[in-house]
Structures are given as structure tokens and as C-alpha cells.
Amino acid sequence: MLLSIMLPMLLGFAVFMLGMKAMEMALHRLAGPYLGAVLRRSTDTPLRGAIVGTATTAILQSSTAVTVITIGMVSSGLLTFRRSLGIVLGTNIGTCLTTELIGLQLHRLGAPLLAFSILLWVLTVVLDEGRGRHGGSRPGTFPHSLRYSAVAAAGFGLLLVGMTMMQKLAPVIEASPLYSWLLDRAGESLWWGLAAGAVLTALVHSSAAVIAMIMGLAATGAMPLELAVAVVLGANVGTCATGLLAACASSSAGRAVALAHVVLNLGGALLFAPFIPELEGLARALSEDPAAQVAHAQTLFNIACSLLALPLCYLPIWREGPPKTVNPVNGS
Numbered sequence: 001m002l003l004s005i006m007l008p009m010l011l012g013f014a015v016f017m018l019g020m021k022a023m024e025m026a027l028h029r030l031a032g033p034y035l036g037a038v039l040r041r042s043t044d045t046p047l048r049g050a051i052v053g054t055a056t057t058a059i060l061q062s063s064t065a066v067t068v069i070t071i072g073m074v075s076s077g078l079l080t081f082r083r084s085l086g087i088v089l090g091t092n093i094g095t096c097l098t099t100e101l102i103g104l105q106l107h108r109l110g111a112p113l114l115a116f117s118i119l120l121w122v123l124t125v126v127l128d129e130g131r132g133r134h135g136g137s138r139p140g141t142f143p144h145s146l147r148y149s150a151v152a153a154a155g156f157g158l159l160l161v162g163m164t165m166m167q168k169l170a171p172v173i174e175a176s177p178l179y180s181w182l183l184d185r186a187g188e189s190l191w192w193g194l195a196a197g198a199v200l201t202a203l204v205h206s207s208a209a210v211i212a213m214i215m216g217l218a219a220t221g222a223m224p225l226e227l228a229v230a231v232v233l234g235a236n237v238g239t240c241a242t243g244l245l246a247a248c249a250s251s252s253a254g255r256a257v258a259l260a261h262v263v264l265n266l267g268g269a270l271l272f273a274p275f276i277p278e279l280e281g282l283a284r285a286l287s288e289d290p291a292a293q294v295a296h297a298q299t300l301f302n303i304a305c306s307l308l309a310l311p312l313c314y315l316p317i318w319r320e321g322p323p324k325t326v327n328p329v330n331g332s
Helices: 002-041 046-060 063-075 081-094 096-102 107-130 142-167 170-174 177-188 191-204 207-219 225-238 240-247 252-286 290-314
Strands: none
Touching (some): 002 142, 046 063, 063 081, 063 240, 081 096, 081 252, 096 207, 096 290, 107 142, 191 207, 191 252, 240 252
């Protein structure tokens, strides 16, 4: 029974993660060259930093990537710790875009979108060959942008295909003894669900992937919404693991950014854990679809946590000097 669940689940999860990484890589290639300048110029207040953090995370489809980039910039002196606080708040809001898109039940579009994006990618190769560019498109050119847009679309298509594969396993998972054991423990205390979400996310380094898997179970009725919301809260704690790893080789300022990320996500989870039934009720009021309800619960939780923490970023104790300027010629 366990093997019949694990192998197909791992296959679906691998397809999902491949799509996530393809999207992240393609979008980073498209927007990455401009990211550093945007973060330096548009984060002079915590509110602006939160807006920029939300937008860049939504564009790059990875709160982890933006957090790690921010830690690196603070560590190198290109960004002050105070400016990083708003970005960290924004990353938690921006990461909700992926799960909200999945919650729209677009899984039927996975295979057609994948096929279309492959054809689009082939078109960019033909355009390159027609222009005699055997070395590949230059950044900023039309074929270059179109090529990475095709890769991003293919990544989203793979994401939807992987989601469908995992959803099909829900009846088998529901009948397994391990799942029954988890439901029994969660019936005693939802802290089991929160802990499971944190551990799973720390292992796979993607809260969106874990939440998407939970959405698949919720969509088929295999997981109660209350337990799914608890896993969502835990996933937001587990997503701090990659930032902590990146901070190990960083300066004290970079480690402070990672610590601020942990304090925000862990503090938010502990604050909202007693109110999981209320969060579940709000999510039910917004949608009748279980998968969308899980996505809405994550969005409500992350927005509430960021808004509650935003005034603290304006405290005088965070005042610091201006970030180091960068010479556009030699980058120093």
C-alpha cells in the first residue's frame, strides 16, 4: 500500500517541482538583471519595500529566491537591514499568487499549455537560426524574451500536470493507515498538522509545492479544511529553512534578515494557530471549492501577518545609514 502511494506521489511531485523550478529559472532570467536595481531604489520605506517584495516574488514565483537575494545584498552592504524588513513582509504576500492560480482549477489546461509553450520555444529557435545567431539570443532581444516566456509557460503547464497526478492519488492516500493515524492525531491537536507542514516544507524548500499537494487532497475531500489550514501555517514556518541555510555563510546583517524572516513566520503561525477555525470560516465564505479555500486561507494569513508586522518596521531602532552605492561600470 505504502509503495503504491509513494512512487506515483513522488513522480507527480517531481513533475510539479520541475515545473516550479523551470518557472523560477525563466522568470529570473527575464527579470533578474533588473531586480537588484529595483530593490535598491524602491525600498526607502517599509511600505514601499513590502510592495516591491510582493511584486518581485509574484514575478519570480519564489519567495525563497527573493529572500536569499535580499540576504546577499544586505550582507554585501548594498541594502540596509531596515530596507530589507519591508521586502521580507512582501515576499510572504507575493508567494500566494502560485497557490491562488492553482486554486482556479486550471489543471485541465496543463497539457495544452505545455504543448503550446514547446511550440513557442521551437519558434524562438527558428527565429534565432533565421537571424544567424548561433550563439543564442542576447538578453533583452525579442527572441530571448519570447524564449524564456515559453519556458515559464511550460513550467506552469508542468506544475498543473503534476498537480493533477497528485490529485488522482487522493482516494488511495485516504485509505492508508498512515493517513488515518495523522487524522487521529490532528483530531487531538491541530499542532500535528502545523508541525507536518513545517517539516515537509523545510525538506522540499517550497511552501507552494506542499500547499499545492494539500490543496489536491482537500479538493477530493481526503483532508478536512481545518487540518489543511494548519498545514498551511506550518508551511510558512518551514519556508524559512532555505534562508537560514543561506545566512550561515553571510554577515551578521544577513543573518539578521534571516532571523527576521523566522520571527515573522513563526510568530504569525503561533499567533493564528488558536484562530484556525475562524480562518477556515473566512476561507469557506470566500469560495465553495475546497482547493480554493486552502489558497484563500494562505492569502488571508500572509496578508494579515504582514500588515500586523508592518508598523513595527517603522520603529526608530531600525534606523541605519544609506546602502552602499554601486558603480555601473565596474559594479563596485
